[in-house]
Amino acid sequence: MASALPGLVVVGSEVVRLPRVQPGQLFGSGKVAELKARFAAEDIDLVLVDGPVTPVQQRNLEKEWGVKLLDRTGLILEIFADRARTREGVLQVELAALSYQRTRLVRAWTHLERQRGGFGFVGGPGETQIEADRRAIDDQVIRLKRQLDKVVKTRELHRAARRKVPFPIVALVGYTNAGKSTLFNRATGAEVLAKDMLFATLDPTMRGVTLPSGRKVILSDTVGFISDLPTQLVAAFRATLEEVLEADLILHVRDIAHPETVEQAADVADILASLGVKGGTPMFEVWNKLDLVDATTHEGLLVQARARENVFAVSALTGEGLDLLLEAVSAAFDEEKTERTLALPFSEGRKHAWLHGEGVVLAERETEDGWEMDLRWTARQEKRYREL
Structure with a gap:
């Protein structure tokens, strides 16, 4: 690390048994x-x-x-401090660092004599240096949280705008250094920082992608996960990871060449569960870095992936297996459509316009109170409608 x-x-390095x-x-x-x-x-x-x-x-x-x-x-x-680039990333790092520093104040100081409090020569015993430092950190935390709230609200406005765009969102998640950014770059033609290092990506990046079938999706690259992530960081980076909650499809990218790939996958599953990602969101498992395994293992992984549903063995670096993955992503959005009749009051003009923009309205009748609409839509479109 x-x-x-x-x-x-x-x-x-040395392993010290305690x-x-x-x-x-x-x-x-x-x-x-x-x-x-x-x-x-x-x-x-x-x-x-x-x-x-x-x-x-x-x-x-x-x-x-x-x-x-x-x-x-x-x-x-x-x-994290070295990697953060966007305003939100920098604020989140500062907030996490302050939360961490606050815990380091206890008994870590030598100047613990009491400062005199009150006014003039009258006054109580005052406060310790630790208490003064803790109060200063708390004030700074409040200031940062206010700034972060503004940034988060801006991000939510962007998300709300994306909900109006009829393109599904595909989120890349995975353990840090699993190759998400390399896969993102290969699929989108972007030039996101992709290096053999931990946490190369901290700030979420999104790009529109046209799949081989002609379908357009929005691909999102997210911060990498890690085992035993400090609690300060889980809280501070929650807003960044919330991009995953908006996803219509999750691609769990695994470094299949890593000796602890199974343990890493379990850590990712735990963090997704803690974020509130429910089992209802479709997920593909992407076994990345085929280029780093020997020929025998390579062939075995391909056989295993073909035998399992929604598992794809690829090399983001060489492009091997990406065609099959992108075809499957496209097919995932060729969803079954259901028909229903919906009553919508005149006050819901924005929803009315959205339904027509999505092209899901089969027929429409005006009533005394609003519109009665016959719809044909996918589960994803219904979910988007409920979120409007």
């Missing part, structure tokens, strides 16, 4: 001394711990080792 940050050179977590220094005294000697010998400036580290443990280890230390949440925040 550290290699995802520019300017960092990973010198080494029979018992030490509250003061995380590791036992012997391991702390051993690592201190190693860091000094290799001139280490930064140590990353793939897990939670308390403020006290962080302060003590940094003092003992003479290095800067980041835990898993701190590192992910650094990566």
Whole structure:
């Protein structure tokens, strides 16, 4: 994960087994001394711990080792801060970072003497430096949330505008570095940042795509998921991930060459469930990076994919298998249509215009109160109508 940050050179790594977590220094005294000697010998400036580290443990280890230390949440925040480009992305990163910093204030300070409060020479004991810092962070959080609310409202207006466009939305989701942006670029001809690194995409990107059948869809590239995503980030990036809730079809892109692809897929399923993505939204599984497996595995994956419904083995890099995938995406929207009669009052002029714009009105009769309309539409169009 550290290699995802520019300017960092990973010198080494080690799995340290902890029979018992030490509250003061995380590791036992012997391991702390051993690592201190190693860091000094290799001139280490930064140590990353793939897990939670308390403020006290962080302060003590940094003092003992003479290095800067980041835990898993701190590192992910650094990566996110480096990647964010849009106004919403930057605000979300700042908000997550402040939420994280607030938890690091407890017992992490040495200047805890009380400041004198009140006016003149009369007054109570005042407040601690921690309380003052926490209040300053809370004020900043409120300010950021207000700015973010404005951005989110703008995004909702864009979504509302897209609902009026008769094109289905296809969302790419998946574990970070699964190849979503490469697939997005291959399908759309766009040039979204696509690199072999974690969280290359933070800000959702959308493009119109004309499928081989001639059908037009909107393709959405989203932020990659990761196991044990810090709670601050889940909350802060919820608005970004909500693009998935608007999707008519979800493409779950998997790095099929990764040794932990099954575990990654389970993590993605858990996060989708936590976002409120229901089983009613159609989903295709895309086994990406066929170009990275050997010939025997390659053939086996193709056989497995063909034997399963809605599973497609592809290489976004070479284009292998993409024709079949795009044909299936197109076919998914050749939905069964149902007929029904709808009573619509004159006050619902916008809905009336939308139904005609969708071309689903078979016949229409005016009544005393409004219109009586015979419709023929798909489940997707009915869903869109309910959301107007």
